[in-house]
Amino acid sequence: MSDRVERKRGRRIQEILTAAAELFGERGYEGVSLEDVADRLDVTKGSLYYYFASKDELGTAAIETLGNDWTDRLEALPAEGSATERLRALLREHSRIAVCEYPAALRLFLAPREWPAEHRARIKEMRRRHDRVFRVIVEEGVATGEFTVTGVDPALRCMHAAMSQAPAWCSGRTGADLETALDELADTLLMLVGRLPR
Amino acid sequence: MSDRVERKRGRRIQEILTAAAELFGERGYEGVSLEDVADRLDVTKGSLYYYFASKDELGTAAIETLGNDWTDRLEALPAEGSATERLRALLREHSRIAVCEYPAALRLFLAPREWPAEHRARIKEMRRRHDRVFRVIVEEGVATGEFTVTGVDPALRCMHAAMSQAPAWCSGRTGADLETALDELADTLLMLVGRLPR
Amino acid sequence: MSDRVERKRGRRIQEILTAAAELFGERGYEGVSLEDVADRLDVTKGSLYYYFASKDELGTAAIETLGNDWTDRLEALPAEGSATERLRALLREHSRIAVCEYPAALRLFLAPREWPAEHRARIKEMRRRHDRVFRVIVEEGVATGEFTVTGVDPALRCMHAAMSQAPAWCSGRTGADLETALDELADTLLMLVGRLPR
Amino acid sequence: MSDRVERKRGRRIQEILTAAAELFGERGYEGVSLEDVADRLDVTKGSLYYYFASKDELGTAAIETLGNDWTDRLEALPAEGSATERLRALLREHSRIAVCEYPAALRLFLAPREWPAEHRARIKEMRRRHDRVFRVIVEEGVATGEFTVTGVDPALRCMHAAMSQAPAWCSGRTGADLETALDELADTLLMLVGRLPR
DNA sequence: AATGAATGAGGTTTCATTCAT
DNA sequence: GATGAATGAAACCTCATTCAT
Numbered sequence: 087m088s089d090r091v092e093r094k095r096g097r098r099i100q101e102i103l104t105a106a107a108e109l110f111g112e113r114g115y116e117g118v119s120l121e122d123v124a125d126r127l128d129v130t131k132g133s134l135y136y137y138f139a140s141k142d143e144l145g146t147a148a149i150e151t152l153g154n155d156w157t158d159r160l161e162a163l164p165a166e167g168s169a170t171e172r173l174r175a176l177l178r179e180h181s182r183i184a185v186c187e188y189p190a191a192l193r194l195f196l197a198p199r200e201w202p203a204e205h206r207a208r209i210k211e212m213r214r215r216h217d218r219v220f221r222v223i224v225e226e227g228v229a230t231g232e233f234t235v236t237g238v239d240p241a242l243r244c245m246h247a248a249m250s251q252a253p254a255w256c257s258g259r260t261g262a263d264l265e266t267a268l269d270e271l272a273d274t275l276l277m278l279v280g281r282l283p284r
Numbered sequence: 285m286s287d288r289v290e291r292k293r294g295r296r297i298q299e300i301l302t303a304a305a306e307l308f309g310e311r312g313y314e315g316v317s318l319e320d321v322a323d324r325l326d327v328t329k330g331s332l333y334y335y336f337a338s339k340d341e342l343g344t345a346a347i348e349t350l351g352n353d354w355t356d357r358l359e360a361l362p363a364e365g366s367a368t369e370r371l372r373a374l375l376r377e378h379s380r381i382a383v384c385e386y387p388a389a390l391r392l393f394l395a396p397r398e399w400p401a402e403h404r405a406r407i408k409e410m411r412r413r414h415d416r417v418f419r420v421i422v423e424e425g426v427a428t429g430e431f432t433v434t435g436v437d438p439a440l441r442c443m444h445a446a447m448s449q450a451p452a453w454c455s456g457r458t459g460a461d462l463e464t465a466l467d468e469l470a471d472t473l474l475m476l477v478g479r480l481p482r
Numbered sequence: 483m484s485d486r487v488e489r490k491r492g493r494r495i496q497e498i499l500t501a502a503a504e505l506f507g508e509r510g511y512e513g514v515s516l517e518d519v520a521d522r523l524d525v526t527k528g529s530l531y532y533y534f535a536s537k538d539e540l541g542t543a544a545i546e547t548l549g550n551d552w553t554d555r556l557e558a559l560p561a562e563g564s565a566t567e568r569l570r571a572l573l574r575e576h577s578r579i580a581v582c583e584y585p586a587a588l589r590l591f592l593a594p595r596e597w598p599a600e601h602r603a604r605i606k607e608m609r610r611r612h613d614r615v616f617r618v619i620v621e622e623g624v625a626t627g628e629f630t631v632t633g634v635d636p637a638l639r640c641m642h643a644a645m646s647q648a649p650a651w652c653s654g655r656t657g658a659d660l661e662t663a664l665d666e667l668a669d670t671l672l673m674l675v676g677r678l679p680r
Numbered sequence: 681m682s683d684r685v686e687r688k689r690g691r692r693i694q695e696i697l698t699a700a701a702e703l704f705g706e707r708g709y710e711g712v713s714l715e716d717v718a719d720r721l722d723v724t725k726g727s728l729y730y731y732f733a734s735k736d737e738l739g740t741a742a743i744e745t746l747g748n749d750w751t752d753r754l755e756a757l758p759a760e761g762s763a764t765e766r767l768r769a770l771l772r773e774h775s776r777i778a779v780c781e782y783p784a785a786l787r788l789f790l791a792p793r794e795w796p797a798e799h800r801a802r803i804k805e806m807r808r809r810h811d812r813v814f815r816v817i818v819e820e821g822v823a824t825g826e827f828t829v830t831g832v833d834p835a836l837r838c839m840h841a842a843m844s845q846a847p848a849w850c851s852g853r854t855g856a857d858l859e860t861a862l863d864e865l866a867d868t869l870l871m872l873v874g875r876l877p878r
Numbered sequence: 879a880a881t882g883a884a885t886g887a888g889g890t891t892t893c894a895t896t897c898a899t
Numbered sequence: 900g901a902t903g904a905a906t907g908a909a910a911c912c913t914c915a916t917t918c919a920t
Contacts, residue, residue, distance in 0.1 A: 114395075119914060120915065120916090121913095121915095131881095131882095131914090131916090132880070132882075132883090132917085132918085133880050135916075135917080136879060136880070137879095140915080141915060196391075196449060196452065197312070236472045237468050237472065240468045241475075243453055244442065244469075244472055244473065247446045247449040248445045251445040254394065270438045271438055274435065277434070277475050277477075278472060279475075282478055283432070292903090293903080317890085318891090319888085329889095329890085329891090330891090330892085330906060334904065334905070337891095338891080516893075525901075526901070526902050527893090527903095528901070528903075529901050529902070531894095531895075531896080537893095537894060631871075631877075632864055632871070632877045636864045636865055637868055640838065640842040640865075643838075643841045644837070646841065647790060647841040650790065666834045669834075670829070670830045670831065670835055670838055673829075673871050673872050674868060674871050674872065675871075676871060679830045685881080689883095714910080714912090723884070724884070724885055724886070725886095726884075727883075727884050727885075729912070735912090
């Protein structure tokens with residue numbers, strides 16, 4: 087296959103993944119049919135099978151894409167300020183993305199779906215990368231004594247679990263109301279690393 | 285209908301609800317078909333409709349039962365010790381029930397399912413009762429100065445969200461291993477009310 | 483079986499038939515479940531099977547009852563006046579019963595349902611009796627030269643077919659409005675025997 | 681979608697509608713399951729959903745098709761002769777179609793089914809068009825004094841109701857026997873507009 | 879590459895019927 | 900006589916998947 091063709095295929099796959107990621111992020115895996123995905127792309131169901139062997143496969147890939155994009159955006163946050171300031175910014179941004187863009191996405195990560203074996207490794211890597219964005223800051227804070235934790239893992243898990251519920255808590259809020267809710271959530275979660283509110 | 289017969293019917297309904305609650309608790313609402321429920325009870329699908337008008341109705345009732353049983357068990361915990369000690373016991377027991385008995389149950393509460401209007405009030409009341417078990421202790425601790433929070437609501441929400449993930453974190457652990465995990469989780473969550481680990 | 487018991491059974495059967503006839507007359511055969519019939523009688527579905535071997539059997543018997551009651555009421559109309567006056571009264575009363583009491587009953591007679599063989603004879607007899615109420619007047623009118631017809635049978639059939647639609651035409655009308663509609667219908671149908679409107 | 685493909689789809693839809701119209705016409709709406717329709721087309725139930733969103737939708741479309749075809753054929757009758765002659769031809773042809781082709785079709789129109797809101801307008805239009813074929817002739821006859829009626833509406837309704845029963849009356853008749861029956865019916869119905877038999 | 883068409887398994891629901899008590 | 904319970908067939912509908920073109 088020529089390079090040009092391969093690149094085109096790659097672009098098409100990206101388009102599909104983006105559409106699928108959005109839908110899965112909005113309504114969850116079961117809540118989206120292949121028809122829905124195809125509709126959003128203005129193609130037919132059958133075409134999807136040209137690129138993905140099954141819904142599971144598409145789902146896995148879409149979730150990986152979604153997760154990586156998400157991580158990209160978190161990594162793009164300014165790396166300035168104290169660990170507390172940076173962690174706070176991270177928590178807020180993560181929650182905001184969840185609330186505003188992918189209200190159902192985090193269920194995808196939390197629910198114990200069995201993904202196809204071939205992709206499990208990549209899903210895992212994506213999660214590890216995502217996790218590390220938070221982990222490095224927490225570990226740094228712990229090392230400098232700025233943070234106190236029972237354990238880094240439990241703290242990180244609790245943060246993520248809590249943020250996954252942000253869409254439910256903030257549904258309906260907008261503007262200043264939403265900002266307040268995100269502030270409160272971030273401040274509360276900072277306590278998990280021992281940062282008491284003023 | 286005679287008392288005896290009515291009691292028997294009540295018992296049968298309880299059996300069904302128990303089976304359904306277990307299944308829903310294991311695999312979530314969408315993940316369980318009426319066939320599944322019927323199979324576990326060794327009856328046919330149709331029989332379930334003798335007791336419940338629809339899957340939604342059965343689902344609501346099962347979840348209500350499950351939630352109330354859960355709350356019952358939490359309320360039965362000894363009411364002794366400091367707010368910290370009591371909250372810790374609560375967090376551990378709640379997590380243990382989630383891990384050991386209903387690994388998917390908390391998704392039922394966290395996912396934003398629209399229950400039939402007639403039952404929404406009862407589901408809400410069940411949730412309120414459940415919430416209150418935690419809330420009274422947190423508020424007491426805040427009042428006596430034993431706890432510090434950004435807000436009671438965010439703190440409670442974060443706790444619940446985190447505990448709902450306990451099954452995923454602890455899956456596979458047993459014995460002392462599990463106890464350690466539960467301890468760590470409880471200690472971490474206590475930080476949400478300002479109780480730093482020793 | 484003692485006479486007393488037999489009479490009681492007879493009364494019970496009559497109660498069931500009355501309830502069933504009402505329901506079938508309101509909603510048609512398919513539109514009524516045995517549950518509906520049982521509910522109206524405050525008994526359980528199973529009990530009906532003590533008196534009737536099947537829904538078909540109950541249906542047949544109920545329709546027979548309904549038809550006979552209907553005929554009874556038509557026969558009770560005063561036998562005075564000219565053939566035209568008597569036929570007109572008959573058409574109006576028949577239509578009124580259809581509209582006000584059994585809006586779906588006539589579908590039962592018109593739809594080509596295959597009733598159980600054992601009862602076909604009785605259904606036929608019931609229909610014959612019902613038919614005769616109209617037929618004797620029409621034949622009398624024809625004999626005296628008061629009526630003109632292409633054939634008695636087609637005329638009678640057309641009358642019945644038209645009256646069976648009365649509920650659809652008059653649905654929603656009450657009071658004087660309904661009376662007018664019934665008048666118009668009767669006057670129109672009298673034309674089938676050659677009685678032109680004034 | 682290319683024109684060719686679109687035309688093919690259109691043809692397929694016509695095939696389905698024809699099969700469905702025949703079945704509905706023979707056994708009524710409730711009397712036909714999607715399985716029945718699918719069987720006649722040698723496809724599976726599911727395929728029908730590729731073309732129609734629900735049984736109601738298929739039913740509506742089939743009935744509309746059937747009604748329009750029917751009207752087409754009536755409109756194709758020669759427009760010559762007196763109002764009486766033309767009405768007579770219309771009544772005979774309408775009855776013949778009912779008897780020979782769609783013995784249960786008229787129940788579809790007479791029974792008060794609630795069609796999906798989106799299609800109600802089209803069904804209504806189809807009925808209006810069908811009704812008008814008869815209405816214009818009756819009104820013409822009334823205007824010229826050839827016909828006498830109590831009211832045009834009741835007369836038309838009675839005609840249609842009576843013709844809807846033609847299949848029941850004529851079932852089993854063929855050849856000359858059938859022709860006689862149709863003649864008798866038409867002559868009888870002409871009396872509804874004041875045309876006495878010779 | 880993509881499409882329209884078809885499939886078939888599985889889901890929820892209804893209901894006439896049966897039966898032990 | 901009557902009941903509560905259960906059954907099983909059949910209905911409507913959804914959707915992941917396959918495939919010829």
